[in-house]
Amino acid sequence: MTTSNVRGRVYLRQADGGIGGGVAGTRLTFVREGSGQIYEAATDAQGSYALVLPQARYYVRATHVDYEDYASVPGFVKATPPLQICNFFLRAPQITTALVVRHADRDGEADELSEAGTTRAKELRDILFRSGLTEIYASGALRAQATAAPLSEALRLATQTYGASGEVAQRVLTVHAGDLSLVVAHSNTATEVIASLGGTRLPANLAGFDNLFVVSRHGAQVHVLRLAYGDSSAAAPELAYPPQAMTLLLVGTGQGAGDAPERLRHAASRANISAIYTSGTHTAMVAPLAAALGKEPVSYDPAELLRLAENLVTDHAQETAVVSGTHQDLRELIRLLRGRGPVLGSTDTAHLLVLTRFASGEVRVVPLRL
Numbered sequence: 001m002t003t004s005n006v007r008g009r010v011y012l013r014q015a016d017g018g019i020g021g022g023v024a025g026t027r028l029t030f031v032r033e034g035s036g037q038i039y040e041a042a043t044d045a046q047g048s049y050a051l052v053l054p055q056a057r058y059y060v061r062a063t064h065v066d067y068e069d070y071a072s073v074p075g076f077v078k079a080t081p082p083l084q085i086c087n088f089f090l091r092a093p094q095i096t097t098a099l100v101v102r103h104a105d106r107d108g109e110a111d112e113l114s115e116a117g118t119t120r121a122k123e124l125r126d127i128l129f130r131s132g133l134t135e136i137y138a139s140g141a142l143r144a145q146a147t148a149a150p151l152s153e154a155l156r157l158a159t160q161t162y163g164a165s166g167e168v169a170q171r172v173l174t175v176h177a178g179d180l181s182l183v184v185a186h187s188n189t190a191t192e193v194i195a196s197l198g199g200t201r202l203p204a205n206l207a208g209f210d211n212l213f214v215v216s217r218h219g220a221q222v223h224v225l226r227l228a229y230g231d232s233s234a235a236a237p238e239l240a241y242p243p244q245a246m247t248l249l250l251v252g253t254g255q256g257a258g259d260a261p262e263r264l265r266h267a268a269s270r271a272n273i274s275a276i277y278t279s280g281t282h283t284a285m286v287a288p289l290a291a292a293l294g295k296e297p298v299s300y301d302p303a304e305l306l307r308l309a310e311n312l313v314t315d316h317a318q319e320t321a322v323v324s325g326t327h328q329d330l331r332e333l334i335r336l337l338r339g340r341g342p343v344l345g346s347t348d349t350a351h352l353l354v355l356t357r358f359a360s361g362e363v364r365v366v367p368l369r370l
Helices: 115-128 142-155 165-173 190-196 260-268 287-293 302-315 327-336
Strands: 006-013 019-022 027-032 038-042 048-051 056-063 077-079 088-090 096-102 135-139 159-162 180-185 211-218 221-228 246-251 273-279 298-300 320-324 351-357 363-369
Touching (some): 096 363, 165 190, 180 190, 221 260, 260 287, 273 302, 327 351
Parallel strands (some): 135 159, 135 180
Antiparallel strands (some): 006 048, 351 363
16 A cells, blocks of 8 residues: 555634634646646545555645635645655635637638737746636637646646536636636727626727736625736726726845846836835846836835835825835734745746735735746
8 A cells, every 4th residue: 555645634714813713625737847837636524635656745635615725836845755744724715817819810801810929828837827716717719728728738728618608607707716817808808897797898809819807705895906018008998997906016136036027017008007115226127117107116114014005005005106126024024914925936026916806904915927
């Protein structure tokens, strides 16, 4: 009989931060780094599991219909002899988030992607790989399926096909309550999906292919943030979604970031930015965006992050602001705002952390890349 070399439990994370009992019926997926080979387990009545894994590093997903899903990406666990204990924590659903995009650039009127569309689909994969997605939906059109395919393959996460906009929205809000999902739609259905999720109904036809909507729902409140990704596409119509929460776009200082400052300018150009904050003289990352918006960055003292956090909540309760800072500053700011900080590597200079905070104080951080 082979002895398991990776075991542990899945616990309930209580609202006050404490640890509750084990969560039975949690599905665990270990994706081996490099090969993408998948190993799966389910927790027993006590929330325990055990697996035999080859010695390697693994990305992990823990999913349960009654709790927020967990995804370790970009972090990982190591299967090392003789035994590795890996515990995971789930909590009751608070904020449900869907990332809504139109399919990538198509080849004329054909139901397939152009060369530019194939490139954009790969960019979507790179931007969302570390976000913590646990569900991917696309319409049955080939161009929508092809847009999701690179990310689906990278995460070893099957793309689920949907029909009507209301159908996929209902699944996101029920089956995936508290989770983070991707929905690949069309020029004439993307805003329908957002409306079905509870957002304001705006009868717009998206002319471009580069829109990325972050739709966050907490109770009856639905907040929509409009970003852009990849190369600039055709001009899109104005979409004035009324804000329901505070959004912070947290980015690095720009040192060694390559073309990330220009990508930030494009990514945030439609986000209705109200203010830009930088630590000291670290303005490289936000300079192109500030110039494009005609806004002067506001300097903050890294030693006064509590004051910054308080000012952000007071001054931008239902606005979007950009904050540039070191890894340490951003992690501490997230902690002060009661969010859960993502993994940031020492060489990670092109991150875009989307922090959404509702009036209740509930916070979600979605780690993206520029």
